[in-house]
Amino acid sequence: MRELSLHLLDLMENAVEAGATRLDVTIEESQSADSLTLEVRDNGRGMPPELARSAMDPFVTTRKTRHLGMGLALTNQAALRCDGRLELTSQVGQGTAVRATFRHGHIDRAPLGDVVGALLAILLSQRPVDLVYRHRVEDRCFALDTREVRQLLGPVPLTHPLAREWLVATLREGETELRLGMDDPSGSSTTHRDPLPKGAVSAPHGARAEVITPC
């Protein structure tokens, strides 16, 4: 996959498919520590040890419609290629945690890419899930907890056009603020540039900037 955010989306989709109702998603970027980490923890049905052991095998899947399961295999490969690794821990009835690490400056590390789109794709999922999202870039952090958003929205679903617009704007703003004043606003190495929307970097400190919290 061309972007790490696509791997992230895939991991989140796995969690939704596993019947999770809550996803804890963390991205940690540190150029000083030369590391980039993606983590998705869910409260889905979990996997028995033998399945967890073979989950990264592309010919293993729980699905009945076909016999391939490429997702984890692809992420594992992407991590290994960048001197990183993929760790998976799972417990039946408790959930699964997947953590993929990459060497930040590795020449083969794909750019993070469109994180907002990846998160939005999950927030618009037909099976509603709560997302507890944290994105750390060095010592800055952007966090969004959809449980708080849902509580305020009451019966209005996140897929409602107005709620959707709010989510997009909030996520865009948060992600942009994270990178303000950085030498490399894309968070990528010099060979990669993330396709951030034009003009986004100069976004004013608007109403939604308050969702950024030290965390």
Place this chain on the structure above:
Amino acid sequence: MLRLKSVEELKKLREEAQRDMTVRAKTGTRIVIGMGTCGIAAGARETMHAILAELERLDIEAHVETVGCIGMCDKEPLVDIEQAGMPRVSYAGVTTDRVPHLLEEHLVKGSLVQEWAVGWLDSQPA
């Protein structure tokens, strides 16, 4: 975690959204995008962005949702369009460049785009 202004925004949004929710349930449009590994690899996330942008351009309000893989991986990106009282139609290979034509035909003109449709389900009785 959400600070004051966001809270106010969301409260206002809730009031506004609730007002038209009953109407929407009866006349609404729902667009469902396949977002499994196969869909993601075929560009479903970009298709989602294109659909959202096109809906905005056409000034059409619709619920946009994502689902996992349904097994027709080679036909991704798959997009289902459902309008109240009409069959739910599945379209295959909906790459970003096809989105404007698809929405224009199906949502604005109300006609099926035969060459991309792979199936339909009759609408569920309310």
